[in-house]
Structures are given as structure tokens and as C-alpha cells.
Amino acid sequence: MSLIKCPDCGHEVSDQATACVYCGFPIARLRSAAIRSDPNHPVCPKCGGTYTGRISLAYKVAAHRAIGNGRKTFAGKEYQCLQCKHKW
Ligand SMILES: [Zn+2]
Numbered sequence: 001m002s003l004i005k006c007p008d009c010g011h012e013v014s015d016q017a018t019a020c021v022y023c024g025f026p027i028a029r030l031r032s033a034a035i036r037s038d039p040n041h042p043v044c045p046k047c048g049g050t051y052t053g054r055i056s057l058a059y060k061v062a063a064h065r066a067i068g069n070g071r072k073t074f075a076g077k078e079y080q081c082l083q084c085k086h087k088w
């Protein structure tokens with residue numbers, strides 16, 4: 001078990017958590033997105049981290065429900081780094 005930064009509020013939360021205890025962000029969905037990633041695993045262009053995930057449409061919808069601004073936050077972005085919150 002390790003700590004990751006919540007992509008929404010920036011608090012450190014367990015990567016085993018279902019959702020961020022501070023803001024309710026769906027951490028479990030980020031984890032499954034990262035695990036499901038393909039051989040061309042995206043590397044964060046900002047911090048070089050590999051703990052990244054593809055932002056699926058279903059995920060964007062879930063994020064929108066969870067944090068209220070998912071569509072705006074993820075508009076035009078395909079990948080998200082779980083380490084530095086960078087989206088690209
Ligand atoms: Zn949070």
C-alpha cells in the first residue's frame with residue numbers, strides 16, 4: 001500500500017481507497033484505469049511518473065458526478081498523472 005495524491009484536492013490518500021476521504025474523488029476508478037492501461041503506458045510529460053491512466057468517457061462521467069466539474073476538468077484531456085495531477 002502506498003499513498004497517492006488525490007487528483008482533485010491534492011491530499012495524500014491510500015491507493016487502496018475507494019474514494020478520497022477528503023473530497024470523495026473516485027480513487028478506485030483511477031486505479032483500475034491505470035491497471036487496465038496498454039503496453040504503450042503513458043508517461044507523465046510533467047513529472048515522468050508512470051502512475052498514469054487513460055481518462056475514459058465513463059470515468060469523466062463518474063468524476064463529474066463525484067466532484068461536480070468533471071467535464072470541465074477533463075475536457076480535451078486524454079491522460080491523467082496520479083502523482084502530480086497533470087492532465088494532458
Ligand atoms: Zn480528494
Ligand SMILES: [Zn+2]
Pocket residue numbers: 044045046047048049081082083084085086
Ligand atoms: Zn506527473
